[in-house]
Amino acid sequence: MKRRKFIQSAALTGLGLTVGTAFAACTDTQEQEKKNKSATSNSNMEPSTPMVIATWNVPNATTKAWEVLQEGKSALDAVEQGVMVEEADEKNQSVGKGGLPDRDGNVTLDACIMNKDGNYGAVVCIENIKHPIAVARKVMENTPHVLLAGNGAKQFAIESGFTPEDLLTESSKKAWEEWKIKSEYKPIINIENHDTIGMLAIDKNGDISGACTTSGLAYKMQGRVGDSAIIGSGLFVDNEVGGATATGMGEEVLKTVGSFLIVELMRQGKSPQEACEEAVKRVVKKSPNYKDFQVGYIAVNKKGETGAYCIHEWFNYTVYKNNENKNYKSDFYNK
Numbered sequence: 001m002k003r004r005k006f007i008q009s010a011a012l013t014g015l016g017l018t019v020g021t022a023f024a025a026c027t028d029t030q031e032q033e034k035k036n037k038s039a040t041s042n043s044n045m046e047p048s049t050p051m052v053i054a055t056w057n058v059p060n061a062t063t064k065a066w067e068v069l070q071e072g073k074s075a076l077d078a079v080e081q082g083v084m085v086e087e088a089d090e091k092n093q094s095v096g097k098g099g100l101p102d103r104d105g106n107v108t109l110d111a112c113i114m115n116k117d118g119n120y121g122a123v124v125c126i127e128n129i130k131h132p133i134a135v136a137r138k139v140m141e142n143t144p145h146v147l148l149a150g151n152g153a154k155q156f157a158i159e160s161g162f163t164p165e166d167l168l169t170e171s172s173k174k175a176w177e178e179w180k181i182k183s184e185y186k187p188i189i190n191i192e193n194h195d196t197i198g199m200l201a202i203d204k205n206g207d208i209s210g211a212c213t214t215s216g217l218a219y220k221m222q223g224r225v226g227d228s229a230i231i232g233s234g235l236f237v238d239n240e241v242g243g244a245t246a247t248g249m250g251e252e253v254l255k256t257v258g259s260f261l262i263v264e265l266m267r268q269g270k271s272p273q274e275a276c277e278e279a280v281k282r283v284v285k286k287s288p289n290y291k292d293f294q295v296g297y298i299a300v301n302k303k304g305e306t307g308a309y310c311i312h313e314w315f316n317y318t319v320y321k322n323n324e325n326k327n328y329k330s331d332f333y334n335k
């Protein structure tokens with residue numbers, strides 16, 4: 001399925017109907033929503049770790065991360081290997097190989113990773129490298145820097161042993177060619193099956209790490225960078241408190257530094273759910289046109305309690321804990 005189509009705001013209601021079938025894995029009754037809320041957002045729940053939480057319906061990615069944790073490896077290894085599953089999936093047109101290109105046909109990727117010590121590594125606008133998250137980890141571990149961009153990031157990846165390849169698949173090329181007929185740049189909203197993959201994990205030692213990876217807004221201007229690789233916006237982890245990660249319209253997440261805000265709100269005593277809700281409300285308050293775009297957050301605190309919230313319906317997320325891998329529909333603001 002094509003993701004990240006640009007649509008006119010007037011089509012928002014219709015799109016909700018269109019994409020409904022893409023969420024067969026999600027429960028959508030009010031009853032289930034209540035159960036989901038109590039299962040994942042209640043501060044009184046029995047905490048459970050190790051655990052993994054990721055944006056969207058990505059059971060293969062969370063399974064991979066869970067397996068890594070079961071081997072006794074770190075949360076950092078888990079989130080890196082978990083999101084790599086989506087980066088390698090050519091059917092996922094918003095991450096890694098097969099990601100939809102910019103308006104000139106270039107697939108450019110953004111990714112970042114944070115570990116338990118608050119270290120951060122990122123790449124932005126990297127081309128021809130299927131696993132930007134693995135490059136981001138190498139930036140963090142093997143360079144004196146935290147963020148490499150464009151050609152420099154690609155050069156560093158090649159020097160680190162990554163093999164360059166064409167990331168534009170036939171399917172993404174076809175979508176881009178169809179888009180070019182009108183070339184309408186209307187980055188209004190996407191509420192489709194997938195967007196950015198953000199993942200947070202807690203390992204057997206109780207340590208938290210996070211990863212976030214994306215091909216960004218489809219048909220963006222060349223050189224555009226979104227929130228996903230920017231510390232505090234697309235991802236933030238403080239091992240004393242918890243972590244948060246974002247999906248949706250990167251420009252809006254950047255302006256409100258949403259993931260950092262969520263972690264700081266949790267530090268002040270809010271539950272992950274309360275913190276995600278406040279971060280979404282901050283976006284809504286600052287953006288009169290909030291009905292035209294989607295932003296969603298997930299968060300976890302040190303106890304393994306989780307939260308999720310978004311502006312519009314249809315955002316969902318996956319939690320793997322207690323040997324169960326489950327997809328949940330997120331609660332949302334615009335009811």
Ligand code: GLY
Nearest residue numbers: 216217226248250
């Ligand atoms: N959230 C992904 C992006 O806007 O690039």
